[in-house]
Amino acid sequence: MKFVAVTSCPTGIAHTYMAAEALEQAATEAGHEIQVETQGAAGAEPLDPADIAAADAVIFAADVEVRDKERFAGKPTVSGDVKRGINHAAAMVAEAAEAAEKAPATAGAPAPAAPAAEAPKVGPGARLRIWLMTGVSYMLPFVAAGGILIALAFVIGGAEIAPKVNGGEFEGVTYEAIANPTDILAQVGIAGLMFYLGGLAFSMLVPILAGFIAFGMADRMGIAPGVVGGLIAVNIGAGFLGGLVAGLLAGAVVMALKLIKAGQAFSGIMRIVVIPLVSVFAVGFVMLVLVGQPIASAQEGLTDWLEGLSGTNAILLGLLLGAMMGFDLGGPVNKVAYLFGVAAIASDNFAIMAAVMAAGMVPPLGMALASVIRRSRFTRAEREAGKAAWLLGASFITEGAIPFAAADPLRVIPSTMAGGAAAAAVSMAFDATLRAPHGGIWVIGLIGNAWGFLIALLVGTAVTCAVVLGLKSVARSERAAEVEDRAMATI
């Protein structure tokens, strides 16, 4: 059998390592394999997620709380104090073997009795995907809570709920923004409150994504620079792609700083002051100066360019706007296309808004469909995201596709672009129109040529789904898939 173990003790210089050695000896003598993570003063070399995924049981010989225990969720576990690990290692190993036998491969704990040589090492690509997936798994509750609250707000309060809360014009009526959030319930009702809460939860989506990508890379030291970098990505309108950059950058900076060998007296200060300070400043500087300014000027350039295209073929314009909507799912390029549609409403051109909304609804819908028809191509977390994505897509909350795109950007973004382009082009071809700047399927009453619009949605959803399944099948070897799936089971 295969086991993983964690040992720890209060001081972290003696018992931790003795227990590790004793468990390794006992397991080897009994003919098992074991990997031990020593959470002691010499620094913990974390267990390889692939080893955890492949383990039949987990042994904790620990006097202090095991760090990051959630990695082992769902595995049969044997726990004892660290001395038991030293004095009675053989008994603990035997109990672990017994526990593993009693718990035949349950969901989330695949325990194929594979010989040692078959357990492949996690390559760099798979490692990157595990980091991204870590960020996504912590972000998911925010997507679900925020997205569903906003969707319900539209269902209950209608499309005008957004300007009622945030201010703005809708169907010729101008609303004042509500300055004090505590007044929302009294002035706009429960739908307004839901809209506000949903928006707040959504505003945390990119910071959490970035923070926990960095956490996946560099442990808890990564969270501060990751979250700050993610907040900057929000403030500069860089969207989830900005969040990916911030998270990976923060993780890399902290990993690099940890390599610096500080003198004894200095090492406490490194962890408490130097690494947080330097990493937050470095990530913040890069995000604001090197990422933020180019994005702002690129947005201006794109906007000017789109305005210059106003006279061209409607279907071509639809293809272009749709691809932009699907590219970064709420990020800077998406925003340019969306605002182009909103601006067109003001000049009484309602077809562009319909095309833009169709393209913005299709990415979550397409991913939701794909995760249902080919479950095996998606991780458990992604399949759960897929359930909420139906409602988010129907409500024109394009962000519903971010969990998929953040976890696997190179395969998902081309498919959401293709699907968005197809939806917008079909909508343009049918000359569907829309007078509201948002609301999704719930403002179907305001859509001109609604059947054409629905056909556009169906085509776009089908295209997104087909492209993503094609890419996920072709560009992924069976072996790589197996390693990933095992590792993912632990997240």
Next chain:
Amino acid sequence: MTDLINADLVDLDLTGEDRYEATALLAERLVEAGRVTDLDGFLADVRAREEQMPTGLEGGIGIPHARSAHVTAPTLAFGRSTEGVDFGAADGPADLVFLIAAPEGGGSEHMTILASLARRLVHKEFKDALRAAPDADAVVALIKKEVLEQ
């Protein structure tokens, strides 16, 4: 880097009524060797760890230890006792006592040495060899060979 242990840090006739007295005797050697700057401060740190949970292990082992601000370099003092000293293990007193002194906030390369020492302590052959060692130099050679030359 300074040696983990030398012959002056080995006491093959360790006495002591209890674990604290035995620890204090070994700690005095650390002070003489310049590895511990404040005897009482260091002993208080060891005692604090010992009171959390006695460090005796089955098979006649006691490992009093601490990470302490009064330690200048990671060091091991070794004592062998014919009568045995009670370190709180279930199966009786310890005849092999390892006093491990680690500096507060020590760099991880130092901790790695202590970690590999700790790992050796669970090997029966290592313990048997320590029990059979004829003199302090033999103990030092044995520990250096097992811990440092892996």
